[in-house]
Amino acid sequence: MTRFPLHNFAGRTAIVLHPSEEPMRRVVERCDRLGIRALPHSGELDRDTAAAADMIVLDIDTGHDGLFPWPAGQAPMPLIGLVGSESPGRLAWALGQAVDAYLPLSALGNLFSALVVAHETFARKPERSRQEREIARQRAGRLDVIRAVLLLVPECGDEASALKQLRTMAMVEQVSIEEAATLLLAKGRTSRAGGR
Numbered sequence: 210m211t212r213f214p215l216h217n218f219a220g221r222t223a224i225v226l227h228p229s230e231e232p233m234r235r236v237v238e239r240c241d242r243l244g245i246r247a248l249p250h251s252g253e254l255d256r257d258t259a260a261a262a263d264m265i266v267l268d269i270d271t272g273h274d275g276l277f278p279w280p281a282g283q284a285p286m287p288l289i290g291l292v293g294s295e296s297p298g299r300l301a302w303a304l305g306q307a308v309d310a311y312l313p314l315s316a317l318g319n320l321f322s323a324l325v326v327a328h329e330t331f332a333r334k335p336e337r338s339r340q341e342r343e344i345a346r347q348r349a350g351r352l353d354v355i356r357a358v359l360l361l362v363p364e365c366g367d368e369a370s371a372l373k374q375l376r377t378m379a380m381v382e383q384v385s386i387e388e389a390a391t392l393l394l395a396k397g398r399t400s401r402a403g404g405r
Contacts, residue, residue: 216325219244224258226250226267226276227291232314236266236291239320254278262286264327266320269303269311270294282307287327289320307334350387357390360397 223240225247227233233249240247248262256278259265267276269290277284282305290308292300303311310327312319354375361371379389 216321216328217244218321218324220246221263222246222248222261224248224250224254224262224265226254226265228268228271232268232291235317236320239317240266243321243324259285264289264324266291266312267308268293269299269308270296272299272302272306274302277306281305287324287331289323289327347385347387350385350390353390353394354386357393360393 221244223245225233225236225240227236227249228251233251237247237249247266248258250258253276254265259278264287265284266289270293272290274281279285284307287310288306288308290303290311292311292313309330310323312323357375358368358371361374362368365371365374375389375393376386378393379386382389382392384392
C-alpha cells in the first residue's frame with residue numbers, strides 16, 4: 210500500500226481567484242479555518258503576485274487564457290479549481306491548465322481534501338513528465354532498432370538472430386536496446402565514412 214505524507218497547510222498562502230464576493234468570502238473563511246493565509250484576487254495574476262503564494266484556488270467558470278503569467282499547464286504551484294457550472298468548455302480550459310484538483314462550490318467543506326489531492330498531484334508531475342520523455346525517446350528510437358537489425362541481418366542470417374545480437378550488445382554495454390541501436394548505427398556510419 211502506498212503511504213502518503215500527512216498534510217498540514219497551516220502557515221501557507223493561497224491566492225483565491227474569484228470575481229464574486231460571496232464565493233470568495235466563503236473560500237477565504239475555509240482557508241482561515243485551515244490556517245491558510247488567503248489572498249483574495251479578482252483579476253489576472255502577474256508574476257510578483259503569484260510568487261507570494263504556495264497554491265491557487267481559482268474559479269474555473271471565469272478562467273481564461275492569459276489569467277496566469279506562465280504558459281498553459283505549467284503552473285509552478287498546485288491549482289485547485291472551483292467548479293460551478295460544469296460546462297464542457299470551462300472544464301476543457303481547466304484541463305488545459307493542468308488544474309491539480311477540483312472542488313464544487315457547493316462542497317467547500319471539502320477544501321482540505323481538495324488541497325491534499327492537488328498537492329499530491331502537483332508533486333508527482335515531474336516524475337510523470339520524466340516518464341513521458343522516456344517513452345517519447347523510446348518511440349523515437351524504434352526506427353533505429355529496425356535499422357540496426359537490418360544492418361546486422363547479413364552477419365547474423367535472419368532478423369530474429371540480428372535482434373538477439375542487438376539485445377546482447379545492449380546488455381554488454383548496459384544500455385537500452387534503442388541506445389545500443391544508435392551506437393551500432395553510428396559505428397556503421399563511421400566505418401563507412403572511414404572506408405571512403
